[in-house]
Amino acid sequence: MTKHCLMVGAGLSGAVIGRMLAEAGHRVTVLDARGHIGGNCHTERDADTGVMVHVYGPHIFHTDDAEVWDYVNGFETFLPYKNRVKTTSQGAVYSLPVNLHTINQFFGQTLRPDEARVFLESKADTSISDPQTFEEQALRFVGPELYEAFFKGYTIKQWGCSPSDLPASILKRLPVRFNYDDNYFFHKFQGMPENGYSAMIGRILDHANITVTLNTPVSRDQAAGYDHVFYSGPIDGWFGFDLGRLGYRTLDFERFDYRGDYQGCAVMNYGDVDVPYTRITEHKHFAPWESHEGSVLYKEFSRACGPDDIPYYPIRQVAEKTLLAEYVAKAEAEANVTFVGRLGTYRYLDMDVTIREALDCGRRYLATLETGEPMPAFTVNPL
Numbered sequence: 001m002t003k004h005c006l007m008v009g010a011g012l013s014g015a016v017i018g019r020m021l022a023e024a025g026h027r028v029t030v031l032d033a034r035g036h037i038g039g040n041c042h043t044e045r046d047a048d049t050g051v052m053v054h055v056y057g058p059h060i061f062h063t064d065d066a067e068v069w070d071y072v073n074g075f076e077t078f079l080p081y082k083n084r085v086k087t088t089s090q091g092a093v094y095s096l097p098v099n100l101h102t103i104n105q106f107f108g109q110t111l112r113p114d115e116a117r118v119f120l121e122s123k124a125d126t127s128i129s130d131p132q133t134f135e136e137q138a139l140r141f142v143g144p145e146l147y148e149a150f151f152k153g154y155t156i157k158q159w160g161c162s163p164s165d166l167p168a169s170i171l172k173r174l175p176v177r178f179n180y181d182d183n184y185f186f187h188k189f190q191g192m193p194e195n196g197y198s199a200m201i202g203r204i205l206d207h208a209n210i211t212v213t214l215n216t217p218v219s220r221d222q223a224a225g226y227d228h229v230f231y232s233g234p235i236d237g238w239f240g241f242d243l244g245r246l247g248y249r250t251l252d253f254e255r256f257d258y259r260g261d262y263q264g265c266a267v268m269n270y271g272d273v274d275v276p277y278t279r280i281t282e283h284k285h286f287a288p289w290e291s292h293e294g295s296v297l298y299k300e301f302s303r304a305c306g307p308d309d310i311p312y313y314p315i316r317q318v319a320e321k322t323l324l325a326e327y328v329a330k331a332e333a334e335a336n337v338t339f340v341g342r343l344g345t346y347r348y349l350d351m352d353v354t355i356r357e358a359l360d361c362g363r364r365y366l367a368t369l370e371t372g373e374p375m376p377a378f379t380v381n382p383l
């Protein structure tokens, strides 16, 4: 029997699940509070310069998941793109993640890989046997100099607290490479959508069984009357924040324009704590196959998320996880709603993981229609 399902959110989660249900013959209504599709992956071409701007911050597609890679390539051409990040620290520019070039440049050495390992071991604080905090973890594995230059200031700015107050798990394995590989991601498949993410998501949503309406915030009451709701908004928002708000970091982007090439790369981090922003992104470098005289840049500032701000990074410390557990219990008592995506499950999710989870969620729903089993509130465990 044909179902009528509501997707709250026209980001990747809502689009991928909606497409799968539409292809299976069901009616899908997609509602989004914003005036555009694409959620936080939204891209738009700047009218003045022609540059494709990543409106909510830089997005690079990378995955080891062949099905997800085939999926996105089915809706958009992906062109080769390697993320090569630089950082400005203590008056010099270095390559990230910390690699042999960074180590040799920083310490004025010409070390080979084995020598660099021994050298860094001599820097490590071996009195720390079981690192509990981010700071201890960093001091244990790279020593004080690299920690100060590349991790400390950036982390303070990004998370708004001392690395000694953050759990070691944030930096479980310090990304240090003992070769000259400066490709930020390890994944087998990497690329950029030729026409931006919103064009891709627009094609995913382009199906006769899907209706998309923008500028339409949806509350729990307004979501009644559908056979099933897939909610990709904030889980605490669904319940009107009645138990309190889950903590997030938000970002402020300060745009500036330039004629020519401002910084020669897409992403320049700033490791020093006295530089108030964490990084500058120059968007035209995300599309190296295009050529633009003008340039659009974002300075990125991180701060605590207030009620009217866009939630970006979930904090997920002990207090937040306790509150999350309470919301999860409430969510599990709901009927005909599944909480999905980065906000619905209060987790940081890369795009490939978002798509993988959305594909699995859509399949699970279609399977429940066959078996008669109830569709759960979560198809992944958010805790």
Ligand SMILES: Cc1cc2nc3c(=O)[nH]c(=O)nc-3n(C[C@H](O)[C@H](O)[C@H](O)COP(=O)(O)OP(=O)(O)OC[C@H]3O[C@@H](n4cnc5c(N)ncnc54)[C@H](O)[C@@H]3O)c2cc1C
Residues within 6 Å of the ligand: 008, 009, 010, 011, 012, 013, 014, 031, 032, 033, 034, 037, 038, 039, 040, 041, 056, 057, 058, 059, 060, 061, 062, 216, 217, 218, 219, 232, 233, 234, 237, 251, 312, 313, 340, 341, 342, 343, 349, 350, 351, 352, 354
């Ligand atoms: C700064 C930053 C950089 C990132 N960079 C990368 C990267 O380089 N590579 C990568 O793989 N991933 C990256 N990501 C992750 C990527 O943004 C997410 O994987 C993706 O956006 C998740 O999609 P989603 O649909 O779950 O959520 P969202 O994109 O947040 O979409 C949710 C949608 O729901 C709508 N909505 C919410 N509540 C309601 C409501 N009540 N009513 C109606 N609509 C509602 C919102 O307006 C939004 O459009 C980055 C994330 C951030 C924050």
